Amino acid sequence: MGGRCGAIFVALAALALVPAVATVAEAPFYIGLFARIMVFAIAALSLDLILGYGGLVSFGHAAYFGIGAYAVGILSYYGVNDGIAHFATAFIAAAIAALFIGFVSLRTSGVYFIMITLAFGQMVYFVGIGLNEYGGDDGLNIARHSNFGAALDFDRPVVFYYFTYALLLLFLFLGGRIVRSRFGMLLQGVKSNERRMIALGFPTFRYKLAAFVMAGAVCGIAGALFANLTLFVSPSIMHWTRSGEIMMMVILGGLGSLVGPVFGAAVYLILESVLSRLTEHWQAVLGPLLILVVLFSKTGLYGIFAVSRRRSG
Amino acid sequence: MAETLLETAGLTKRFGGLVATGEVSLSVAPGEIHAVIGPNGAGKTTLIGQLSGELIPDSGSIRFAGADISRLGPARRAALGIARSFQITSIFREFTTLDNVALAIQARAGHSFRFWRAARQDASLRDPAFAALGVVGLAGRADLPAGSLAHGEKRALELAMALATGPRLLLLDEPMAGMGPEESASMVRLLAGLKGRFSIVLVEHDMDAVFALADRITVMVYGRVIASAEPAAIRADPEVRRAYLGEEGG
Numbered sequence: 001m002g003g004r005c006g007a008i009f010v011a012l013a014a015l016a017l018v019p020a021v022a023t024v025a026e027a028p029f030y031i032g033l034f035a036r037i038m039v040f041a042i043a044a045l046s047l048d049l050i051l052g053y054g055g056l057v058s059f060g061h062a063a064y065f066g067i068g069a070y071a072v073g074i075l076s077y078y079g080v081n082d083g084i085a086h087f088a089t090a091f092i093a094a095a096i097a098a099l100f101i102g103f104v105s106l107r108t109s110g111v112y113f114i115m116i117t118l119a120f121g122q123m124v125y126f127v128g129i130g131l132n133e134y135g136g137d138d139g140l141n142i143a144r145h146s147n148f149g150a151a152l153d154f155d156r157p158v159v160f161y162y163f164t165y166a167l168l169l170l171f172l173f174l175g176g177r178i179v180r181s182r183f184g185m186l187l188q189g190v191k192s193n194e195r196r197m198i199a200l201g202f203p204t205f206r207y208k209l210a211a212f213v214m215a216g217a218v219c220g221i222a223g224a225l226f227a228n229l230t231l232f233v234s235p236s237i238m239h240w241t242r243s244g245e246i247m248m249m250v251i252l253g254g255l256g257s258l259v260g261p262v263f264g265a266a267v268y269l270i271l272e273s274v275l276s277r278l279t280e281h282w283q284a285v286l287g288p289l290l291i292l293v294v295l296f297s298k299t300g301l302y303g304i305f306a307v308s309r310r311r312s313g
Numbered sequence: 314m315a316e317t318l319l320e321t322a323g324l325t326k327r328f329g330g331l332v333a334t335g336e337v338s339l340s341v342a343p344g345e346i347h348a349v350i351g352p353n354g355a356g357k358t359t360l361i362g363q364l365s366g367e368l369i370p371d372s373g374s375i376r377f378a379g380a381d382i383s384r385l386g387p388a389r390r391a392a393l394g395i396a397r398s399f400q401i402t403s404i405f406r407e408f409t410t411l412d413n414v415a416l417a418i419q420a421r422a423g424h425s426f427r428f429w430r431a432a433r434q435d436a437s438l439r440d441p442a443f444a445a446l447g448v449v450g451l452a453g454r455a456d457l458p459a460g461s462l463a464h465g466e467k468r469a470l471e472l473a474m475a476l477a478t479g480p481r482l483l484l485l486d487e488p489m490a491g492m493g494p495e496e497s498a499s500m501v502r503l504l505a506g507l508k509g510r511f512s513i514v515l516v517e518h519d520m521d522a523v524f525a526l527a528d529r530i531t532v533m534v535y536g537r538v539i540a541s542a543e544p545a546a547i548r549a550d551p552e553v554r555r556a557y558l559g560e561e562g563g
Contacts (some may be wrong), residue, residue, distance in 0.1 A: 177428065177429055177431075178428045180431040180432060180433065181427055181428045181429055181430060181431065181432055182419055182425045182427040182430070182432045182435070182438075183425055183426060183427055183428050184428075184432070185412070185415075185416060185419065185425075185432040185433075186416070186419070186425045188405075188407075188408075189405055189408075189416050192405040192406065192407050192408065193403060193404070193405050193406075195367075195403065196399075196403045196404065196405065197416075197420075198386075198387045198388045198391070199365065199367075199387055199391060199396075199397055199399075199403070200391060200396075200416065200417050200420040200474065200478055201388050201391030201392045201420040201421065201478055202388055202420055202425065203386075203388040203389075204388070207425060207426075210426065
């Protein structure tokens with residue numbers, strides 16, 4: 001397991017150096033780009049928990065991202081700037097939405113599950129458009145960053161960067177524990193053969209719902225971070241194409257690897273950043289790339305680069 | 314303890330106009346191997362489906378250990394101690410052989426809302442799983458992906474998983490299906506070794522296996538029970554011979 005862990009460690013450690021390098025190179029743009037990458041990495045790894053490990057193809061994941069972002073936007077609109085209130089509200093609101101959506105959606109499976117989560121995602125999107133008080137279609141400007149006190153001043157991009165970085169590492173660590181735990185084994189068993197799991201005596205619905213809620217809640221945190229990154233929220237971040245983007249990051253990076261989606265988010269957003277300067281049809285490049293990666297590796301970029309895969313334990 | 318572990322009364326399941334099982338009544342005593350035989354389409358798998366809870370009967374009742382379980386879902390019944398193997402091998406192909414059985418152990422070890430401790434390092438799951446593999450002769454295959462096992466080994470793994478859930482009743486749907494003579498013989502030995510420790514409902518086409526193992530045989534034809542008796546009586550029953558055994562040539 002040495003090679004794989006080593007490469008992951010180097011990549012994650014390199015993220016810690018981005019602000020320093022960007023400052024020396026006088027290219028602060030990269031601090032924002034990599035903060036954005038990490039925000040979407042958190043969203044993608046939350047989706048990976050249910051998609052990559054549980055086999056639940058949820059096509060409405062951007063809804064929780066949007067709910068988290070709007071939690072910050074709306075609280076801030078009413079003058080509530082406390083960071084803990086912002087993030088707790090984002091987490092809980094996204095969890096409640098996921099509980100409701102999952103409770104209904106998880107009664108279906110396969111293509112019906114994809115369709116119903118997509119439909120719920122679009123419902124949330126249109127609710128966002130209907131929020132005239134909060135800008136409706138035009139979105140909502142956020143006056144201030146979430147306030148975590150003077151020591152954690154989000155007005156300084158570097159501080160926000162490391163806050164996001166710390167959360168990413170935390171979720172990677174917690175995710176790593178969860179997927180190896182009994183709960184994680186159960187989830188992977190459901191993906192492999194749910195009928196067998198039920199025959200063994202697992203009441204799978206409640207566990208799938210728990211995973212669905214965890215994924216939604218963590219994605220809500222990613223949304224709250226996004227609101228702080230851009231100081232603007234609009235319904236477009238909840239559009240179904242956003243759900244598709246998050247899913248592409250997961251698949252590109254590697255389903256069922258947690259770290260893979262981080263790479264997926266990085267590759268996706270760097271390509272977007274580089275190519276969109278050259279052509280507005282940058283997705284014409286991304287599409288074939290995604291096809292190649294999926295054709296050549298079931299586990300995405302993670303599977304291609306981590307050739308030294310060996311079973312651990 | 315009740316005299317019978319499992320008892321069905323008037324179990325009926327229709328698919329459209331087809332009566333898959335009609336008024337099936339049978340009982341299984343503790344420790345008994347109760348074989349269910351019959352030509353293809355006789356409703357044997359439908360019967361297993363209703364006993365395991367994947368199918369809910371249209372009418373009739375199922376009592377297990379004195380309680381009515383007719384309306385319980387499959388997970389609840391498994392938790393009560395009814396384990397099954399599938400006609401078409403059903404395992405977790407991507408997992409190792411040991412992981413497969415460890416999941417079965419986990420199923421009986423209370424809830425799985427446990428998020429912290431690594432399951433693959435949990436001796437309370439791994440040790441009994443390894444022991445169960447030993448019982449079916451797969452200890453040497455513990456670390457291989459289950460999908461890479463030979464057909465007979467996969468069938469044995471399914472049996473190990475069923476045993477690992479700590480059942481009182483095993484529902485075995487054609488455990489010898491697709492097996493060569495040697496594999497069949499070793500499965501018969503395996504099942505004979507379990508005799509008396511579990512009640513078993515055995516659906517099987519291999520008549521040598523059935524007559525070697527069964528304490529009692531129920532014969533189904535077109536969804537109905539035409540006979541239910543000891544093996545010797547079944548062998549001698551003219552109606553059974555006409556309906557079924559004769560066609561098999563002995």
